[in-house]
Amino acid sequence: MGTESREKEISHDEFDPIGTLALIAVYFLILVVMWIVMWYAEFLDGGPTVVG
Amino acid sequence: MATFVDRFPFEAKVVRVAFALSFLFLGLGGIGGMIQVLHRTGYLRFVEEITGGTYYTVLTSHGVFLVVFFTIFFLVGVFTWAITKDLDRELGNPGLTKYWITSMTVGALLTSIAILAGFTNELPALGEVSADVLFTFYSPMGAHVLFYLGLALFVTGSWVAGFDWFKTWWGWKKDNPDKRIPLMTFMVLTTMLMWYLGTLGVAVEVVFFLIPWSLGLVSEVNPLLTRTLFWFFGHMVVYFWLMPAYMMWYKIMPKLAGGRLFSDPLARVVFVLFLILSVPVGIHHQYLDPGIPEGFKFVAMTNTMFLLLPSLLTAFTVVASVEHGARQRGGKGYFGWLRALPWGRPAFSGMALAGIMFAAGGFSGMINAGMNINYLVHNSFWVPGHFHLTVGTAVALTFMAATYWLLPQLTGKPLAGVKAAAVQPYLWFIGMTFMSNAMHRGGLLGIPRRTSEPQYEQFDYEPVFGSVAELDFQIVIGGALLVASLALFFYSIILTWFGSKVSADGGEGEVIDDEIPPALSGPENAPRVLDNLKLWVGIAILLIVLAYALPFADIASDGIYEGSEYIPVMIEVLT
Amino acid sequence: MEIHKYEKAWLVGALVLIFFFIGTIAYVSAVVGVDMVDDSGGALDVDEVSEDERFADPRVEQVGEDEYEVYMIAQQFIFRPGTHDTVDVPENSEVTFYVTSIDVIHGFQLVGTNVNTMVIPGQVAEITVEFDEPGEHGIICNEYCGDAHADMEGLLVVHPEDEWEEMQGGDG
Ligand code: HEM
Ligand SMILES: [Cu+2]
Ligand SMILES: [Cu+2]
Numbered sequence: 001m002g003t004e005s006r007e008k009e010i011s012h013d014e015f016d017p018i019g020t021l022a023l024i025a026v027y028f029l030i031l032v033v034m035w036i037v038m039w040y041a042e043f044l045d046g047g048p049t050v051v052g
Numbered sequence: 053m054a055t056f057v058d059r060f061p062f063e064a065k066v067v068r069v070a071f072a073l074s075f076l077f078l079g080l081g082g083i084g085g086m087i088q089v090l091h092r093t094g095y096l097r098f099v100e101e102i103t104g105g106t107y108y109t110v111l112t113s114h115g116v117f118l119v120v121f122f123t124i125f126f127l128v129g130v131f132t133w134a135i136t137k138d139l140d141r142e143l144g145n146p147g148l149t150k151y152w153i154t155s156m157t158v159g160a161l162l163t164s165i166a167i168l169a170g171f172t173n174e175l176p177a178l179g180e181v182s183a184d185v186l187f188t189f190y191s192p193m194g195a196h197v198l199f200y201l202g203l204a205l206f207v208t209g210s211w212v213a214g215f216d217w218f219k220t221w222w223g224w225k226k227d228n229p230d231k232r233i234p235l236m237t238f239m240v241l242t243t244m245l246m247w248y249l250g251t252l253g254v255a256v257e258v259v260f261f262l263i264p265w266s267l268g269l270v271s272e273v274n275p276l277l278t279r280t281l282f283w284f285f286g287h288m289v290v291y292f293w294l295m296p297a298y299m300m301w302y303k304i305m306p307k308l309a310g311g312r313l314f315s316d317p318l319a320r321v322v323f324v325l326f327l328i329l330s331v332p333v334g335i336h337h338q339y340l341d342p343g344i345p346e347g348f349k350f351v352a353m354t355n356t357m358f359l360l361l362p363s364l365l366t367a368f369t370v371v372a373s374v375e376h377g378a379r380q381r382g383g384k385g386y387f388g389w390l391r392a393l394p395w396g397r398p399a400f401s402g403m404a405l406a407g408i409m410f411a412a413g414g415f416s417g418m419i420n421a422g423m424n425i426n427y428l429v430h431n432s433f434w435v436p437g438h439f440h441l442t443v444g445t446a447v448a449l450t451f452m453a454a455t456y457w458l459l460p461q462l463t464g465k466p467l468a469g470v471k472a473a474a475v476q477p478y479l480w481f482i483g484m485t486f487m488s489n490a491m492h493r494g495g496l497l498g499i500p501r502r503t504s505e506p507q508y509e510q511f512d513y514e515p516v517f518g519s520v521a522e523l524d525f526q527i528v529i530g531g532a533l534l535v536a537s538l539a540l541f542f543y544s545i546i547l548t549w550f551g552s553k554v555s556a557d558g559g560e561g562e563v564i565d566d567e568i569p570p571a572l573s574g575p576e577n578a579p580r581v582l583d584n585l586k587l588w589v590g591i592a593i594l595l596i597v598l599a600y601a602l603p604f605a606d607i608a609s610d611g612i613y614e615g616s617e618y619i620p621v622m623i624e625v626l627t
Numbered sequence: 628m629e630i631h632k633y634e635k636a637w638l639v640g641a642l643v644l645i646f647f648f649i650g651t652i653a654y655v656s657a658v659v660g661v662d663m664v665d666d667s668g669g670a671l672d673v674d675e676v677s678e679d680e681r682f683a684d685p686r687v688e689q690v691g692e693d694e695y696e697v698y699m700i701a702q703q704f705i706f707r708p709g710t711h712d713t714v715d716v717p718e719n720s721e722v723t724f725y726v727t728s729i730d731v732i733h734g735f736q737l738v739g740t741n742v743n744t745m746v747i748p749g750q751v752a753e754i755t756v757e758f759d760e761p762g763e764h765g766i767i768c769n770e771y772c773g774d775a776h777a778d779m780e781g782l783l784v785v786h787p788e789d790e791w792e793e794m795q796g797g798d799g
Contacts, residue, residue, distance in 0.1 A: 007380065024637055027411060039651065042428045042741055048737060050755070111771075275732060276747050339663060340663070342752035350653075361641055368637045418648060428743070432736075498739030503777045508767065579628055
């Protein structure tokens with residue numbers, strides 16, 4: 001099972017997780033957009049709605 | 053090369069027993085899932101033809117077997133492994149260990165018998181027995197007392213298991229007075245403290261209300277009170293399923309990716325946040341309950357939103373640790389590094405795909421948590437859509453993936469059926485994408501959950517796009533892929549279990565891999581206060597009192613042993 | 628404790644997200660006016676439902692110019708009114724539902740809308756709804772309540788104004 005083919009050692013100080021930051025920024029945007037879409041579907045698309 | 057089973061034969065056996073029970077319930081639950089899929093969509097309805105409302109017997113078994121027995125048996129197994137390995141120490145009291153595993157097994161057996169008796173509604177010697185109450189067992193629908201007794205034995209067994217692990221840690225601490233709590237041990241201990249606090253609700257519900265009530269010792273219970281006690285426990289348990297998966301994402305996945313954990317201190321912060329926040333949010337399951345003032349619901353909502361924080365932090369730390377692996381393997385670019393990961397290795401791909409699904413499940417969970425937004429989705433098919441992504445994939449698939457890595461350590465045998473194992477996580481991922489997507493969309497149309505035949509006479513659903521037939525088709529395809537994926541999983545692990553050992557010197561060219569590299573930023577960077585468990589328990593209790601004292605007082609003022617009489621769930625048997 | 632600068636950025640992002648969610652929910656609640664079902668319907672002992680003047684004769688009642696109240700009992704496996712007879716209201720009305728159960732826990736939802744509440748024995752669920760357009764809405768029980776749970780349904784009809792007037796006249 002030793003499939004870790006390590007090409008090099010990267011220490012803590014040499015490592016900036018820029019790929020992680022990029023992925024998580026995309027996730028953040030998806031969340032905000034989807035939240036707004038749900039909000040629209042629920043409260044603004046007509047039909048009966050709860051008021052109290 | 054001595055691996056876990058050679059160094060700790062007794063503990064390895066305990067873990068194997070717990071895993072075997074866990075997988076037994078996974079298999080049974082999976083069969084139930086397929087029956088539900090076929091029945092709800094109308095593709096094949098055979099359960100009703102055998103007996104009456106048997107759908108709900110199946111659904112009760114699916115819920116209880118999967119989210120109580122499969123998950124928690126796996127948890128006690130993997131926590132036993134984690135404590136032993138992390139502290140490099142035996143549990144030290146085999147009598148105690150045997151007690152809890154026996155108590156949990158007997159409990160699971162009793163509850164299972166009560167549930168499965170629902171197919172015929174009677175048992176020899178006991179007469180009428182049924183427990184079609186689903187895994188939430190809301191009063192005033194009552195199950196046979198066997199159902200509750202089994203659960204009580206199961207849960208108290210898990211309490212003793214936690215005590216066993218604490219004792220092991222206390223022993224270690226005596227020998228290592230100044231050392232930091234090792235990370236996996238820290239995770240096990242905080243998770244168990246959370247469990248002790250949260251199970252209090254369900255323990256009170258079962259012991260003081262449901263058992264005496266099902267025996268006729270008290271005539272009435274207050275349905276809103278028992279329901280609130282259940283949910284005091286009911287959200288915390290979600291994290292009890294999830295914490296072992298998190299533990300493996302933090303400790304094992306980075307290593308499988310060829311990297312190291314990015315930050316040990318943040319992992320500790322995350323587990324502390326779960327300990328203090330996971331109970332005072334339970335009322336978010338009762339947003340639509342009458343009898344609870346809106347203010348309490350708002351408090352539960354804000355607490356819930358803050359509970360997103362540890363999961364969002366986990367997303368960063370875990371992905372960064374995996375990225376570290378990818379970069380060490382030569383990965384490049386903003387997104388290109390993803391290609392450098394070992395996607396062919398099922399232990400890794402399973403955990404990674406589980407994590408991706410958890411991100412999606414996180415979104416639908418945020419909607420559920422959104423108090424007034426919850427109106428639209430509450431009790432609709434959206435909700436099982438949500439939790440098949442979380443517990444049904446993030447947890448279940450991670451457990452399966454971890455098994456590919458753990459089982460060789462527990463048996464001394466190399467993983468067999470490797471090709472089947474390599475495909476299995478992808479099948480699960482694709483199957484769940486179909487099933488969960490269709491469930492979410494169906495929920496928005498108004499299709500309810502927990503309903504055997506959600507086709508009505510007086511109205512039709514009005515999809516904005518697509519059709520109900522198309523959703524049903526996706527659900528059936530998804531379910532079939534999931535069951536196929538389970539079959540591959542069982543094929544691989546059964547072959548492994550009954551395979552032959554690697555010789556001790558690694559003579560067959562296979563060495564069992566059980567190394568876990570240290571974190572990039574280690575425990576020495578974590579403030580000492582993080583290891584002060586008493587402090588965090590104190591804060592947790594304080595927050596629980598703030599969130600729950602008034603609601604309980606309010607609900608109990610309608611009467612504690614007043615309300616509803618026992619209504620047995622006897623489903624008519626058509627003969 | 629050192630935290631990487633990207634992780635700090637994400638911590639801020641996560642908090643922004645959390646406050647954004649709480650903020651929009653508070654806005655819907657306070658400004659749009661979508662209240663949660665709460666304890667305003669009061670508690671009502673299961674044995675006393677038939678003596679309560681609201682539920683002794685479950686019905687739709689006009690209480691103001693465009694305001695109506697619906698007193699409804701949910702029980703295994705029907706809504707009264709709703710299942711055997713439709714719940715009728717006019718368009719452009721504000722309708723308050725009072726729903727209680729005489730046996731186990733049920734759900735009450737107008738299919739595909741956010742008109743949704745639990746119905747718990749011992750409690751009266753109160754929920755106010757605006758109906759701006761005519762149409763039909765299925766009523767379903769969305770909480771498992773026993774073997775025939777899947778059959779528990781009903782219908783609510785929002786009538787166009789002219790039709791409503793005719794109906795009222797007809798009733799004389
Ligand atoms: C073979 C894979 C699976 C299939 C085909 C499947 C299918 C389903 C379906 C169709 C429902 C909805 C039933 C209804 O509301 O009427 C359901 C409910 C549920 N499933 Fe699964 N499922 C699978 C795996 C899992 C797993 C792995 C878990 C958790 C570990 C899980 C946990 C649950 C729970 C908790 C419920 C809700 C039960 C209730 O409402 O009382 N399922 N499942
Ligand atoms: Cu929850
Ligand atoms: Cu029902």
